[in-house]
Amino acid sequence: MRHVIRNEHIPVLLQPVLQYLDPQAGESYLDLTAGYGGHARAVLECTKAPEQATLVDRDANAIAALTGFAKQGAMLVQGDFLSVSQQLVAAGRQFDIILADLGVSSPHLDNAARGFAFGQDGPLDMRMDQTQTLDAATVVNTYSADDLARIIKTYGEEPRAKTIAQAIVAGRPFHSTVALAETIRSVMPKGSKTHPATRTFQALRIAVNDELELLRASLPLWMQLLKPGGRLGVISFHSLEDRIVKQAFAEVAGDRYDAEALPLTKGAVTADDTELVFNPRARSAKLRAVVKK
Numbered sequence: 538m539r540h541v542i543r544n545e546h547i548p549v550l551l552q553p554v555l556q557y558l559d560p561q562a563g564e565s566y567l568d569l570t571a572g573y574g575g576h577a578r579a580v581l582e583c584t585k586a587p588e589q590a591t592l593v594d595r596d597a598n599a600i601a602a603l604t605g606f607a608k609q610g611a612m613l614v615q616g617d618f619l620s621v622s623q624q625l626v627a628a629g630r631q632f633d634i635i636l637a638d639l640g641v642s643s644p645h646l647d648n649a650a651r652g653f654a655f656g657q658d659g660p661l662d663m664r665m666d667q668t669q670t671l672d673a674a675t676v677v678n679t680y681s682a683d684d685l686a687r688i689i690k691t692y693g694e695e696p697r698a699k700t701i702a703q704a705i706v707a708g709r710p711f712h713s714t715v716a717l718a719e720t721i722r723s724v725m726p727k728g729s730k731t732h733p734a735t736r737t738f739q740a741l742r743i744a745v746n747d748e749l750e751l752l753r754a755s756l757p758l759w760m761q762l763l764k765p766g767g768r769l770g771v772i773s774f775h776s777l778e779d780r781i782v783k784q785a786f787a788e789v790a791g792d793r794y795d796a797e798a799l800p801l802t803k804g805a806v807t808a809d810d811t812e813l814v815f816n817p818r819a820r821s822a823k824l825r826a827v828v829k830k
């Protein structure tokens with residue numbers, strides 16, 4: 538098995554993030570998904586206050602790649618953004634700018650050993666935090682057909698979830714991404730534009746990392762972590778995430794006299810053609826932002 542590892546991640550929607558979150562000199566910054574520091578670097582160039590920055594990621598490789606920021610005074614925290622947000626709220630912390638750029642990074646997808654991609658063969662892992670016990674192999678090889686079908690339908694919005702779940706149960710145990718993807722392909726109609734395993738892989742990844750529940754539970758805490766006048770931006774990559782962000786922002790920044798915040802973006806901001814040329818991963822990215830009153 539050949540593993541190709543690249544460690545490049547181009548930050549998506551960087552110009553809109555700077556435009557809507559509008560970082561000013563001296564302001565504090567909380568990056569909940571700091572990844573490889575692309576957004577953080579650009580924001581800190583504006584705030585010029587790395588000692589006022591807290592950079593969070595649940596992936597140890599990302600945290601290791603951020604040590605340059607720690608040398609400039611930023612605080613690095615490895616952990617999922619829900620538990621880190623709970624700790625920051627308990628400590629009474631508040632920030633001028635908060636950003637969550639959800640999902641996986643390019644190094645996750647490009648490094649076959651992390652098991653996120655069906656294009657290159659790797660173990661069925663998909664954990665963003667590799668100290669976590671639940672991995673994709675456990676889900677695929679031990680969950681019932683009903684539970685697999687529910688996960689694939691709910692988190693992948695896959696119409697053929699039941700058929701795929703039955704094929705998985707019949708073909709297991711699975712140990713590699715390509716073997717799983719080929720089994721899925723074998724029960725799917727031919728001729729689809731995207732790989733027939735795309736939705737199932739998305740579903741497994743969301744289940745393994747509990748992505749939607751963490752997001753849903755974290756959004757109210759992020760409002761508490763904003764100073765008055767502070768700006769919160771969230772970048773999502775698929776409709777399930779975006780729906781949660783849209784609903785949460787409608788609640789806090791809806792058209793009511795007692796709303797806690799005001800919307801900064803009208804609808805969701807997406808990448809322009811220029812960005813898509815050099816970063817096709819931005820294709821499905823959506824930014825929504827609010828400012829606390």
Ligand SMILES: C[S@@+](CC[C@H](N)C(=O)[O-])C[C@H]1O[C@@H](n2cnc3c(N)ncnc32)[C@H](O)[C@@H]1O
Binds near residue numbers: 549
């Ligand atoms: C899209 S990347 C962020 C890239 C970053 N904005 C940059 O410019 O380099 C998403 C990052 O968020 C991390 N992540 C995803 N969900 C998380 C969570 N619930 N808690 C903490 N980190 C998370 C992933 O490990 C990944 O490194």
